Amino acid sequence: MKTFLLSTALLLGVFSAHAAIQSKTIDYMQGDTPLEGVLVWDDAVTGPRPGVLVVHQWLGLTAYEKHRAEMLAQLGYVAFCADIYGKGVRPKDTSEAGALAGKYKGDRQLLRARVNAGLDELKKSELVDASRIAAIGYCFGGTTVIELARSGADIKGVVSFHGGLDSPTPADGKNIKTKVLALAGADDPFQKPEDLTAFESEMRDAKVDWRLIFYGGAVHSFTQPDPGFSNPGAKYNERADKRSWADMKQFFAEIFQ
Amino acid sequence: MKTFLLSTALLLGVFSAHAAIQSKTIDYMQGDTPLEGVLVWDDAVTGPRPGVLVVHQWLGLTAYEKHRAEMLAQLGYVAFCADIYGKGVRPKDTSEAGALAGKYKGDRQLLRARVNAGLDELKKSELVDASRIAAIGYCFGGTTVIELARSGADIKGVVSFHGGLDSPTPADGKNIKTKVLALAGADDPFQKPEDLTAFESEMRDAKVDWRLIFYGGAVHSFTQPDPGFSNPGAKYNERADKRSWADMKQFFAEIFQ
Numbered sequence: 001m002k003t004f005l006l007s008t009a010l011l012l013g014v015f016s017a018h019a020a021i022q023s024k025t026i027d028y029m030q031g032d033t034p035l036e037g038v039l040v041w042d043d044a045v046t047g048p049r050p051g052v053l054v055v056h057q058w059l060g061l062t063a064y065e066k067h068r069a070e071m072l073a074q075l076g077y078v079a080f081c082a083d084i085y086g087k088g089v090r091p092k093d094t095s096e097a098g099a100l101a102g103k104y105k106g107d108r109q110l111l112r113a114r115v116n117a118g119l120d121e122l123k124k125s126e127l128v129d130a131s132r133i134a135a136i137g138y139c140f141g142g143t144t145v146i147e148l149a150r151s152g153a154d155i156k157g158v159v160s161f162h163g164g165l166d167s168p169t170p171a172d173g174k175n176i177k178t179k180v181l182a183l184a185g186a187d188d189p190f191q192k193p194e195d196l197t198a199f200e201s202e203m204r205d206a207k208v209d210w211r212l213i214f215y216g217g218a219v220h221s222f223t224q225p226d227p228g229f230s231n232p233g234a235k236y237n238e239r240a241d242k243r244s245w246a247d248m249k250q251f252f253a254e255i256f257q
Numbered sequence: 258m259k260t261f262l263l264s265t266a267l268l269l270g271v272f273s274a275h276a277a278i279q280s281k282t283i284d285y286m287q288g289d290t291p292l293e294g295v296l297v298w299d300d301a302v303t304g305p306r307p308g309v310l311v312v313h314q315w316l317g318l319t320a321y322e323k324h325r326a327e328m329l330a331q332l333g334y335v336a337f338c339a340d341i342y343g344k345g346v347r348p349k350d351t352s353e354a355g356a357l358a359g360k361y362k363g364d365r366q367l368l369r370a371r372v373n374a375g376l377d378e379l380k381k382s383e384l385v386d387a388s389r390i391a392a393i394g395y396c397f398g399g400t401t402v403i404e405l406a407r408s409g410a411d412i413k414g415v416v417s418f419h420g421g422l423d424s425p426t427p428a429d430g431k432n433i434k435t436k437v438l439a440l441a442g443a444d445d446p447f448q449k450p451e452d453l454t455a456f457e458s459e460m461r462d463a464k465v466d467w468r469l470i471f472y473g474g475a476v477h478s479f480t481q482p483d484p485g486f487s488n489p490g491a492k493y494n495e496r497a498d499k500r501s502w503a504d505m506k507q508f509f510a511e512i513f514q
Contacts, residue, residue, distance in 0.1 A: 186461065203443075204444060209473060209474070211470065211473055211500070212471045213470045216466060216468055217466070
């Protein structure tokens, strides 16, 4: 049976195109805080290539982000799953997740420091062309990559998947050097209209190169098969998942050209 | 000089890839009203192919739409530039254009009849795979293709470029069978926030398969080098033009697969 499956896989070319997706756990620091991320790449690709930082949702760095990193590696990028919460800090339930996400959303300077530590780690990799870097993030991570932009990070672009777009310091929009793509569920009840309006004003006032896409019929967490809690306002949506991934790829094609 | 230009063109491959873009003026009728459209295709493509209806902006059918149709033909589609106003009815200035656009926006049933006449004409072409049809439109035409959707047209998709999205009869959203992609300038002063909100509600209530993209920094008419009038709120934006065209192509790849 195993042989049959392997033969079928080879026939289908499953292993042939991306035979060697590799991953490595990486310990790194932000100040005195130990962090633990994961670097993922395709060994069949040679030479430096664009790097993509992947920032986790409120449950911390899970198998979900590693899976996205593998998908990015299959596209030929080097992906680094950043750790915002700290090594071993992996919330066991949504109560802990909410407290942790709240802590970092309430301390944007710390959040920026943490995500920049991940960016530095990605840039260090010999596999990466450090002049071609982007960052993507989901939910809490979608907020975080916008904060990365607001911190003035000199990268090519950030993509926020159903991230909160609010800012306690909208004037920081003026620091943004990178292109911004925000992807939102048109029916996301966690996305407050006033936050959207404030985000648009922030981008406009700072003359940022930005885009915002609303996916009809999609609520919060539309890319996540398991959003971590049961709520009709947070649900996987295959159509919006596929489209948002395609929109991200098109964005990368533009910024990495 | 002519020979030199021709040689240069050949060297650049201008003629090689799409050697035979053809166009034909077509007379057709809606009720008792004669209309005059233009069919454009690439003669190098064989067999039936997807068809794209192109609906003009407020100045009527101009060289602008024909150019877009040529771009579509170069992508392998058959394009038909519809005529909404009537044969020979080509506004000579913005005053006439405003009156005509206002007339049809004020009579949505007539507008739907006119655009459906164009759709029927496109479907008639032997070059077209009538099971794979889309419609795109600019400004007034962007409104019109949404009305085409609201009329219940059984096509694969519509793309509205900086079109007004308002509806006097939002309940008609329930007639929509086709996918909707609305592309808007994030700084378009002609797009009223209440119209956007109403459009979103219409799409949501009718469970339409829809998407809305906002291009940062873009105002009205962002795809048109000559919007027909001088107004800081209506201006060409190369970045948004290129991105919206790429977004349309991605949409076509999805709906025509």
